[in-house]
Amino acid sequence: MKLYDNATAPNPRRVRIFVAEKGLEIPLVAVNIQRKENHAPEFLEINPLAAVPVLETDAGEPISESLAICRYLEALHPQPALFGTQPDEKGRIEMWIHRVEFEFVQRVFLCFQNTHDYMKGRMPQVPEFGELSRERAQRFLDLLERQLAGTRFVAGDGFSMADISLLCGLEFGRVIGIRATEQHAAITRWHEEVAARPSAKA
Template sequence: MKLYDDAIAPTPRRVRMFLAEKGVDIPRVPVTIGKGEHLAESYATRVPSRRVPALELDDGTVISESVAICRYIEALHPEPNLFGSTALEQARVEMWQRRMEFELLLPFANAFRHSHPKMAALENQVPAYAAAQKQLAEQRLAMLEGDLARHPFIAGDKFSIADITAFTTLAFFPRLVGIAIDERVPQVKQWFDRIAARPSAAA
């Protein structure tokens, strides 16, 4: 297997962090999104979707969605489980993972893509859309403050893929769109600092 990976972008980091939690090492091939390397025809021949990250299996099969990659790794290496073990745990993790992806990651990512100068070459930027998405990101961050007052991890009492998605989102985007993780959201900050202290956060 080989993992096509970008060292900076948060979505590839999500897979690296997941692998680190599992103790799994997969050879990596760098693909720099900021330089447009994912758009090159040489990459498209291997990964038609041009998505990064992408996992290429030994038989040439390519998995190019980060959560799909993580699910594949979970199936190969079930412990420690990061998608839940019981039916209820799995349902809760799926619920929170989707919330973090659609309600937290997407607005932050859209605000960044439509406002940051470095994204101008890759995106038809719409400033009004960026402003609206930033507002949604701020609202979801405030909701997350309440969520984390009720349980220590995103999906409950156990660390999961939902924590990885939320952490990699908040480790990358807020400073780039002018949103602070500070004393105004103390539960989020405490949770963030705890996750940042995990060895996998360095992946």
């Protein structure tokens, strides 16, 4: 098994943290995005969408999409469970993964892609849409604040995949100035706890 990775891109970090939480060791293969190695024909063979991360399984099958890789690893190594074990817990965790991914992480990415200098010339930018995405991502933090005022972790008492998604999205958001403010005491408390876990260094 090996993981096609990039040290600075936000998506692969989710998988590296997940792997660390599971106590697994998976060899990393660095893909240089600046040099466009992800667009080379041999990489497009394993992911036609030209994105990292990609896990190559022991059977040689490529699995891309961060959440799909994590779910595959959860199926192989169920403990510690990061997607829940009982139906209600699975539903609750999945609900928060989707909220965090669609309402926050994707909007952080859309803001970055449409407003940041790094993306100039890499894709067409529509700054007006980037700014709308910024507002919406920032607004989601208010809903999250209410949730985290009542729970230790995003989806309840236990650490889950939803915390990993949020940690990566929140820390990447700094690049474009999206962050928890002084009105977000619960998010700040949560962030300190989650960022102190050894897996956060991954």
